[in-house]
Amino acid sequence: MQEKGGSTLSDDSRTKTPHVLTVAGSDSGAGAGIQADLKACAARGVYCSTVITALTAQNTIGVQGASNVPEDFVAQQLKSVLSDMQVDVVKTGMLPSVGIVKTLCRTLREYPVHALVVDPVMVSTSGDVLAGPSILSTFREELLPMADIITPNLKEASALLNGMQLETVDDMRSAARLLHNMGPKNVLVKGGDLPDSLDAVDILYNGHNFYELRSPRIRTRNTHGTGCSLASSIAAEVAKGYPMLSAVKVAKRFVETALDYSKEIVIGNGPQGPFDHLLRLKSHSQDCHRQQPFDPSDLFLYAVTDSRMNKRWGRSIVDAVKAAIDGGATIIQLREKDAETKDFLESAKACLRICRLHGVPLLINDRVDVAIACDADGVHVGQSDMPACVARTLLGPEKIIGVSCKTPEQAEQAWVDGADYIGCGGVYPTNTKENNITVGLNGLKTVCMASKLPVVAIGGIGVSNARAVMEIRTPNLKGVAVVSALFDRECVQTETRKLHEVLLGSNIGST
Template identity: 45%
Template structure:
């Protein structure tokens, strides 16, 4: 008799980063490290490295639809996440398919700008993410600039971060993480978490003096998605995601000449040290 069993499966709906540090590549590396099988719906292709984004090509709606249909016909996706969605057409294609297929809890990482400054979401698509995608989300994980664009608030202190979390819940998001890395140059970085049940808490981590942080947001949201696919509750999944990213930044690797990628196997390596 076979000992094989159904394996937890998670889905990344995002763009490709040819440099491997962010986007779908970071998602898959993270999901694999969390012992979850990763599947993908590719929305856009970028020519990208640690220095910046040189070019980008959104994919036709027909192939986006076909990818969703293909996965729904065969895989048992238990959680999913979005990353780079490019423009209004692609956002609406993703929304349409997420309404059609049940892929479990949805984490929305509202990617708008690459680490090097290149736009990854058109300005007119921000409203579509806010009005059509966020209401489908179990969790949203914006950084401060993204939260400001989605809520219209100016977020310049921790009190404003709390208000932004409440505002995002008002848009229909069940749970919110406001990532506070942009807030100040203090020795600590604080993220605000507001849960559907009204519970809130802060996640604090020490800042690491490094420019090797390419793909941080993708990695956080992918780790949380993997944990949700395994059946973790939202608070535990968020805390695991924070620990994973903290380790991946602290144990840096040298790749490229700009904003280098995280060390996605750092947390696993720590567990196997003798």
């Protein structure tokens, strides 16, 4: 299609949200149609507006009813969105009448967009007719020639080609070539329903080259809406500015991943279930066994590991963590400044299993990548590490983020950045950090008074002085964080237990 008003995706210097407009039917079961398009676009990170062409009463068994939206009201919706909202790509689904197809073509000539993706929806996976044969000639003559890509499944390709038999990959290639002659820039013939095919094979043809796109066939009943989601994902990637081949590849991989992720889910009693587009959100929240939100009282006895100390005493990081938890540690931070990334990740995973078993949160010092990779409960960052606000964006809203702070200004910034707690110190001199300025009990108190976040005190704290620290008695001082006093000792468990008793005796904070 033409470029809109002199601006292309690449030369538009404003920060613009990629925008897909879907012109499709509503599926009450929300597996396909408008609802699938919204979910697919959300999952692919683009904005999606919606022009509804029909309402369907539909579930996992089939389509029980359909009611078309009046043509002039489709026109009105199109105009509302296209005249105002800087649409990049229009994606079409169910277009149930000749009048609606003509209305769409006319409106698109009046409001050109960067690209048009046409999913020529005719029959649902359940076999119900969504747009009858009467629309075929208008599709061929008006809509397909405007399209940057069309994405028919086998039945739709066959219908557009007067009932041509499509049973093999070679048939799909022939169909793609014939459909390309009707005018679309690209044709993607989808082989989800190819009989006897182990792989899910799609054929993309751009008039010059054929691309055979294969992915393993996922064994699942939850394939309702794959076609709509694929077309929307293609539209989303094109709206971001990607070329068509990349857009199709990414979209296909997205559908495959989502199918695989949702192969076991059970929604409805019928043969064709919906799948779950929003897997990325789930993989952080649902698979995470630590479901409680951050509890500041977890800061009570905060054990911070140190690889050099473990080496000195000949124990593994996992042994050290186990012993600290057995002694009563209420939160663990892995601070492995010297470890190789691969080893660190393996140890972190092993520690996490132990922590989960005991309901103790596990944080990773500095390494946000390791925290994400092992699905730890959060991170602790210093003033020169990744800013807490960036860590928050990467980790999502549920993970715990702590920040080391020496001053009220840093404490304020940590709060602004969306941290959950601050670590304040060094309270006393310590040999775990070189050239570390100590803030003393007064500095600790000043920061605690200023901080809107709960505080854990750190630096040179052990059995002998923990009580003095807690006795500054500011309500948001929730506990002490300890390295040497636990891990630079022969028996980690005994030392942790002793410290636990001292803290309980100080009668401040809670367990």
